[in-house]
Amino acid sequence: MQERVASFGFELKSQSGAARLGLLTTPHGVVRTPAFMPVGTVGTVKALYFDQVKAAGADIVLANTYHLMLRPGAERVARLGGLHTFMRWDGPILTDSGGFQVMSLSKIREMSEEGVRFRSHIDGSRHMLTPERAVDIQCLLGSDIQMQLDQCIELPAEPREVERAMELSLRWAERAKRAFETRAAPGQALFGIVQGGTDAELRRRSADALVGMDFPGYAVGGLAVGEGQELMLRTLEGVLPHLPTTKPRYLMGVGTPSDLIKSVQRGVDMFDCVLPTRNGRHGLAFTWNGKVNLRNAIHAEDPSPLDPQSSCPAARDYSRAYLHHLIRSGEFLGAMLLSWVNTAFYQELMAAMRAAIAEDRFDAWAEETLSKIE
Template sequence: MNIEIPASAAPTANPAFAYRLLKQDGKARLGEIVTPRGIIRTPAFMPVGTVATVKALYPEQVRDAGADILLGNTYHLMLRPGAERIAKLGGLHKFMRWDKPILTDSGGFQVMSLGKIRKITEEGVTFQSHLDGSRHMLSPERSIEIQCLLGADIQMQFDECIELPAERKEVERAMELSLRWAERSKRAFEMQLSSGGAQPGQALFAIVQGGTDIELRHRSADALVQMDFPGYAVGGLAVGEGHEAMIATLGETLPHLPSDKPRYLMGVGTPLDLIESVRLGVDMFDCVMPTRNGRHGYAFTWSGPLNMRNAKYAEDSAPLDVESSCPAARDYSRAYIHHLIKSGEYLGAMILSWVNTVFYQDLMAAMRAAIAEGRFDDWATETKARITPSPQSAPSP
């Protein structure tokens, strides 16, 4: 399944950040994001390297899987080892030995979900570290400063993401606060550019909020487009609203975003989520599922997800997935992987994290090929039928 469309051209030295739409099939988009550190082929899935590592994998494995970009996390890296320390050591790319693009999220979601005690004001969020209880302040300006110290190629505005379902008044309050923080994030990024803290070719993305309320989503998107960001993310989904509500909200939001800039759906998701979102016109994704589910014994394969803890695999000598481009999926038996997972051996988590990371990259490559050939709808129908999980094997997010 290792199908690929080559990049149209190698990037020139230190080019401006740019998005190229190469082909459209319905609403599905084949494109490229140009950065000084290389081209990101879209639709793209970003493996999550929260604390400067994609869990259980070497950077070389992630690169060889086909990933053009990784995601790092502002909240976690500011707490440990610290943004200033990473900058002193040469930046995040050098620190983790990853020479391709890196996107950093703003830290807002983690502050809301992990901070032990937090207080939200117009200025920002004061919170206690989940590690040691130390107190910190994260504002739009500090978030951008940290992302610049890390050296992120794509940075995200500071925003407030709330869990759904929630009262409309609360969703509207968080959306409007996020709009004001977007303006401050943009000003802070421009100041970093003028002072040399950020470099030409780096970019700041806005985040559309508004829960599943379509009117709020439209207001958020329209206001952010007026601010003229290089790219736009849809945030605040996959936080409890369910698949159908997520897809419906996405379908109403994307038409309000520019067609000549990247569209990023944050924190999503399952292979089926990705297929349906690409069908609507999303270009970028991230999610912890490939490695998190791998660590918990779940494998994504071209015949659907498998729960390798299941006793039926104890004497199954077949390879995990003969169609995978990952050597581990072809070379190790299901019985052996079942044994590793049941025994709590690290190697089991390493193998499945590798297999799942390759599966997600192969899935994106297959989508790019299908769009290029003008057959995305047929491909999507066939692929969804193949990989739709049974109730017994379905992995949890």
């Protein structure tokens, strides 16, 4: 287990262009940035042991406030020793606020200044999620990095609706910060979330207001929700200059290997996405030569490994023919092996980015790598 610290910090070690190499310090250890956080929605990275997640190179994982508050319940997790103990992960944990899931999964929801009243997608039970309650839940879970409650909207949307959601999220940020200051344990950190759709002026207003609240880190939310990569990157280019260079920048819910490389190239430090494990469960593998769909018949008699360059035994030691057979047969092992492959690939990708930044050759590395994997 890593040595515990009672403070949160971020150290920018070097840059290559706008790409940043850093160290993020939390009570449960140090995170090397740029970092990709495997998504452990309900306290598990689907189809993987946490020993595999750690061996793949992940320093930090993400868990979901909405799902854990509904089942098994944040109070129960706290009674059982907190989320780190509960899920047997001794590294840093980031929890999202639950806002996105409330908007996308709840059967019935009512938005107000106070918060969001909704019905559980599991059993229809009624719940109220406020900025203060979201902080309470995350403190009960014991996560190292917590997120403010915000309102997420699907793009494209009417400009008036985008502005209304951004302003509401700012008011919720102020309330979340006040609640966090009275309830958090030493070393925990709360991040503010920049909203505003793809409107550069709304994003600037959101960023400026959050920076004025002096959060220890900032997330860019509300992207990768239908706007396309080009518009996402243009939005990042507009908002990142308004965020402090001395604090971490987290792009929420992103994304493909190409998304990660191009976002790091613009100055993003942290990412999360379900894509590696979700695609693995459906037979799609990420490799250094691009995506491979193991469902395709072309692999049925191919004895070669999936990716001989991979650090992951599942990519090196099993034939494409066997992986194809497992996926086509619906065997659990197929989903497990390909989720492992993809989790390892994403961590290899982040490690390669960190090395390229340290050697001040990120743009050349990015061009070469994108030509092979896109």
